[in-house]
Amino acid sequence: MEPAAIVSALQRFDWQAWGMKLLAAVVIFLVGMWLAKRLSAGLERVLGRTHADATLGGFLRRASYAAMMVLVIITALTSLGVNPTSMLAVLGAAGLAVGLALKDSLSNIASGVMLIVLRPFRDGDYVQAAGLEGIVEEVRIFQTRMRTLDNRLIVLPNSLITTAPIINFTAKPRRRIDIPVGVGYDDDLKQAKAILLKIAQDHPHVLDEPAPSVVVNKLSESSVDLILLAWTKTPDFGPTKSDLTEAVRTEIIGQGLNIPYPQRDLHVYHHNGDGAPLGDIVTKGVVDDGDVAKPAP
Known part of the structure; x- marks a missing residue:
């Protein structure tokens, strides 16, 4: 395209209308993000009032926030004039490619859902998971965070937990x-x-x-x-x-009883011609001359 044609196209372009669409998309995104945070936090508070498990409340808060942000982004792009059907088709194809590339991450998500539904432990329980021990702090979408008794942080992928034995030391009263x-x-x-x-x-x-x-x-x-x-x-x-x-x-x-130490009797033999014990040879080879033991002449 010639420079004159480019300049003519730019002059005919409605910059004011495009700017208004861009402003609307930004407003939709910011307001939508604010609402997503408030609604997800409100969901967690409602579950807390119903005495639901804190682990379930935190997991649903994060999952609902992610779902609402996807809707906000789609709505913002639609306000810019992007065809939602085409966008969903692109997202579907991209989702398939991303799913194949991130299959381990998707297994962590599925394992996180299993941990929430089956509830082998709750926040605050002391457990052994994947061979590691600690106090459960929270179950996230991809990983579970635990704290050891000496205050070290353990971050475990959820898929490692669901595929290994889980020992809950505090589940029973x-x-x-x-x-x-x-x-x-x-x-x-x-x-x-x-x-x-x-x-x-x-x-x-x-x-x-x-x-x-x-x-x-x-x-x-x-x-x-x-x-x-x-x-x-x-x-x-x-x-x-x-x-x-x-x-x-x-x-x-x-009370006069004994806690005995493990002990063994060890017999050492000198394998010489006559098979005499080494102790006998040492005893015969040393004479007692007062306080000093000297070799026999």
Whole structure:
């Protein structure tokens, strides 16, 4: 196209009408974004008043905001004169290509929906997911955020969580504390069991029902292994286990019983001509001359 034709086309172009359309599109986008934020936040507040799960409220807020922003963008482009049918066709083709390229991200979205629907955990639960432990902070569309007890942040893709075992440590109101205790073979087992039961019964956070008990686990090489079983409320699990473990050590030793150390007898042989033990050779080769041991002449 010749420069004169370009100039003529620009002169005939209705800049004022196009500017008004552009202004309208900008206004639609800004107002639509403001409304999307308000409506999605309002949805979360409504769900909160109905005592719905906080995880569900946060997930629906983010999902509804994304859906409303798609509508806002389509409306803004339509106000500029873009044909919505053509635009939807382009978006459909682009969506297919993006879906194939981002299939892992789409699996994270599907896994996020599964986590919301099935609810294996909620915000604030202490869980083990994909081999990692932490307190669940929030479930997002693509990922789940957890915080460890030493305040580190763990960000897990949702697809990793749904394809691995999930252990929820705080889902039930009660938890059982198992404390293994080894006593000597010469100790009185009845006395040891009575001491362990009294320790559990005297602790204020140990529940009466189910009642605490002591079982004989196995006969080890150097000890008889007992296990103290005591139930407590889930929030009291950590402190109660620490208290019981300390009390077991103090009371077992204080009552004259033993917590034996693992030990082995080692016999070393010198493989010489007569097969005599190495200890005998060393003993015969050293004489005691007062306080100083000297080699034999």
